Amino acid sequence: DQQVKQNSPSLSVQEGRISILNCDYTNSMFDYFLWYKKYPAEGPTFLISISSIKDKNEDGRFTVFLNKSAKHLSLHIVPSQPGDSAVYFCAATARNGQNFVFGPGTRLSVLP
Amino acid sequence: DAGVIQSPRHEVTEMGQEVTLRCKPISGHDYLFWYRQTMMRGLELLIYFNNNVPIDDSGMPEDRFSAKMPNASFSTLKIQPSEPRDSAVYFCASSLSGELFFGEGSRLTVL
Numbered sequence: 001d002q003q004v005k006q007n008s009p010s011l012s013v014q015e016g017r018i019s020i021l022n023c024d025y026t027n028s029m030f031d032y033f034l035w036y037k038k039y040p041a042e043g044p045t046f047l048i049s050i051s052s053i054k055d056k057n058e059d060g061r062f063t064v065f066l067n068k069s070a071k072h073l074s075l076h077i078v079p080s081q082p083g084d085s086a087v088y089f090c091a092a093t094a095r096n097g098q099n100f101v102f103g104p105g106t107r108l109s110v111l112p
Numbered sequence: 113d114a115g116v117i118q119s120p121r122h123e124v125t126e127m128g129q130e131v132t133l134r135c136k137p138i139s140g141h142d143y144l145f146w147y148r149q150t151m152m153r154g155l156e157l158l159i160y161f162n163n164n165v166p167i168d169d170s171g172m173p174e175d176r177f178s179a180k181m182p183n184a185s186f187s188t189l190k191i192q193p194s195e196p197r198d199s200a201v202y203f204c205a206s207s208l209s210g211e212l213f214f215g216e217g218s219r220l221t222v223l
Contacts, residue, residue: 036212100157104153105154
């Protein structure tokens with residue numbers, strides 16, 4: 001049973017528009033959430049995170065929103081650029097532990 | 113600053129052979145993780161260590177898989193005997209607190 005779900009395996013967006021990647025979780029003990037970006041033949045790299053005490057965290061073009069009651073978070077990329085084309089993984093953990101649980105990933109394609 | 117270093121980057125082997133994947137975590141990091149990436153399941157946690165001690169190995173698929181961390185700067189993931197369904201990219205990651213830093217992965221193909 002997947003504790004972290006990313007129900008869209010892929011997403012295509014036009015350059016300059018907004019990309020919205022979604023993630024749902026089932027474990028109410030999770031209180032820290034991260035997004036990782038992965039290019040082909042490379043390891044995932046950290047993008048942005050959010051603690052459960054917040055509902056929004058912004059870093060440049062990237063914003064993560066957290067809805068605890070719905071156990072849902074989303075990553076917004078505005079404006080999207082071709083270099084953003086990658087696989088995005090959502091991850092969750094409980095801060096008193098180090099067991100990071102990853103979703104299956106969403107492949108984002110930003111079309112020029 | 114060296115990141116997490118994994119070797120080999122690519123391994124092609126025949127079914128039944130032993131495979132050993134290696135990882136050097138970032139110096140000073142006290143957590144080390146082994147993940148496997150497949151098309152079907154994404155990134156699966158296999159095992160993680162804290163201060164060289166295995167904490168959770170519930171993700172290790174079978175007894176054919178074993179992992180060791182003899183010291184703070186080295187870990188191995190061994191598959192013996194290997195099977196075609198073990199073909200995947202295996203990632204090692206380390207952390208100090210909060211953020212995971214991944215290696216570039218070891219792509220394993222078992223024929």
